[in-house]
Amino acid sequence: MVKRPAALNMADLAERAGVSIATVSRALSGSPGVSQETRQRIKELADDLSYAVSPDAARLARGSTGRIAVVTPDVAHWFYAAMLSGIVTALHGTDLDVLLYEVKDEPQRRRFFEDLPARRQVDALILVALPISDDERRRLDLMGVTVVMAGGTLGEHPHVRIDDVAAGRQAATHLVRAGHQRIAMINSSGTWSLEYAAPSARQRGFTEALEAGGIEVHPDLVIHHQWGSHGGVKGMSELLSLPEPPTAVVTFSDEVAFGALRTLRRAGVSVPYAMSVIGIDDHHLADMFDLTTVHQPVAQQGIEAGRLAQQILEQGEVASPHITLPTHLVARGTSGPPPPGPGVRAGLPLNDHGVG
Amino acid sequence: MVKRPAALNMADLAERAGVSIATVSRALSGSPGVSQETRQRIKELADDLSYAVSPDAARLARGSTGRIAVVTPDVAHWFYAAMLSGIVTALHGTDLDVLLYEVKDEPQRRRFFEDLPARRQVDALILVALPISDDERRRLDLMGVTVVMAGGTLGEHPHVRIDDVAAGRQAATHLVRAGHQRIAMINSSGTWSLEYAAPSARQRGFTEALEAGGIEVHPDLVIHHQWGSHGGVKGMSELLSLPEPPTAVVTFSDEVAFGALRTLRRAGVSVPYAMSVIGIDDHHLADMFDLTTVHQPVAQQGIEAGRLAQQILEQGEVASPHITLPTHLVARGTSGPPPPGPGVRAGLPLNDHGVG
Secondary structure: OOOOOOOOOHHHHHHHHOOOHHHHHHHHHOOOOOOHHHHHHHHHHHHHHHHHHOHHHHHHHHOOOOEEEEEEOOOOOHHHHHHHHHHHHHHOOOOOEEEEEEOOOHHHHHHHHHHHHHHOOOOEEEEEOOOOOHHHHHHHHHHOOEEEEEOOOEOEOOEEEEOHHHHHHHHHHHHHHOOOOOEEEEEEEOOOOOOOOHHHHHHHHHHHHHHHOOOOOOHHHEEEEEOOHHHHHHHHHHHHOOOOOOOEEEEOOHHHHHHHHHHHHHHOOOOOOOOEEEEEEOOOOHHHHOOEEEEOOHHHHHHHHHHHHHHHHHHOOOOOOEEEEOOEEEOOOOOOOOOOOOHHHHOOOOOOOOOO | OOOOOOOOOHHHHHHHHOOOHHHHHHHHHOOOOOOHHHHHHHHHHHHHHHHHHOHHHHHHHHOOOOEEEEEEOOOOOHHHHHHHHHHHHHHOOOOOEEEEEEOOOHHHHHHHHHHHHHHOOOOEEEEEOOOOOHHHHHHHHHHOOEEEEEOOOEOEOOEEEEOHHHHHHHHHHHHHHOOOOOEEEEEEEOOOOOOOOHHHHHHHHHHHHHHHOOOOOOHHHEEEEEOOHHHHHHHHHHHHOOOOOOOEEEEOOHHHHHHHHHHHHHHOOOOOOOOEEEEEEOOOOHHHHOOEEEEOOHHHHHHHHHHHHHHHHHHOOOOOOEEEEOOEEEOOOOOOOOOOOOHHHHOOOOOOOOOO
């Protein structure tokens, strides 16, 4: 295995090229706003620098391998799997193959980026909602590998994402308009030291919607649990333990909502008569839970990310490297007006959680 | 693009090598029971034959690329995604990378196998529950590419699977032992012209369990719908339309069960008091539906398949190339004894579908 390259950074490259760091970033990421001549000069300089460090990296920077690496935190999880499926769909019929890397935790992520110059032979990297460090970003820039972020942002690099603030706002607004006054949020707690932007953005939208409706945000009604259905199971149990539980809940994701619904079912709390629940995602099974939710186009984000990568490899750049896809409300059976009385405390009868 | 190779078959190879077709198959698939000398001779002969047809295929047969292709019918579906995740996990820390191919329908499958010799550079192929034709099998054999089937069988080739007859039997036996007499099955209808073995195998197990319990299999209680939750929605509607509906239902998969449960909830049929439902899979969300099911180790099948491929590439063969992993009952809240009276026809009150 080739020795791991010494750390280099974009500032060195900017200094040598006599341009700003932002220009270097744009040039290497294929973003517009850089002249063809400058782009070429910076790329050649990056190649030279890389060459001094690793012949493999230089080959990566110059040659075409016909392969794109997709890096995902979890192959089995529906969200990442749907993104991956979109990417594969976009590249179908092109000459590009997909190399798949799963990076489950920080040590695996570090190892992946350490091994990349020595071993991986790819023209581009699509990160599927994978936060990376500044140092890792600089390494990718210097290798001259096109990097696209699907389901998030990564500095100046091309990305495809949703507006998470808007998604949180749409979910909470639906409950505000239905007349709820005590609205909770079961948000996701981070598991990485590098933060995902989605939880704080969705919470911002939630807060904005309540404030716009003149509704107070109670700090004890905004709680954090681990992402996934079991986080929802625990979160709803916590909310039901409050002296004054909410009458409506926004969850970080549909899977959190599925768990919340199971707790409500087991607790005999009628949905939506005593408690409304709304998710964010429109998971492919949301309909089986009759879950009201905010739809985000997951596979479509993958498709757009695959297209961006392919176009940059083919044409050197794209006109619009930063794509935000819209989200929208999907009203199903788990949301309705607040109960006439005090909600859960009224001991409404056990009932079906999702009337059709 | 290199011209597509002319069709060759294993019989030609067997004739030239002076051995049986079964020996050729075993030699090329890395199965035991073939002397090292014979294996070598057949591989060389296969290489020569391939060489005459396609230089790329010959390079594939001789050189090592450090890559394994995983071919799956649906990247986004949890079952295939979990298998893929297992394969990736098994290859983590090895020198092998994963190239991912999605093959959604017959034209895509045909194109994949046509392009394979010209374009794909892999040491091995892992098929994730993907049925292929005899002609495609022969092509792979002649290319000298190691082929492993995950989630099914493929002639003499190494495979990892579950016993689908046993899974169907375990599901139905649970309902027989609970005292049910009118037991239905919502089975999966095929969508490929090449048949998956699972639906007929699970139905065989279902039938065996009923017969062992002295219970008649009513032909109108065994119905077929498309695989997935919407198949379950329709299937349960069909069963509820019968003059005499069942008191218990085995579904082909958990997703079919999720759909069946939604129909029951909307129809106001109490689960498990008026109707028991059992799935097969133990889907990662089965617990959120309180679904009783038969667990199959999906990711583990992927892990074992990845290990088989890796060991065959490293050692030339494996001692046990045919692995069947066990399944077992997971009792949750959707199954119980039959209703005292005539079941659905008794108009039992609306109730929660899955008491905890």
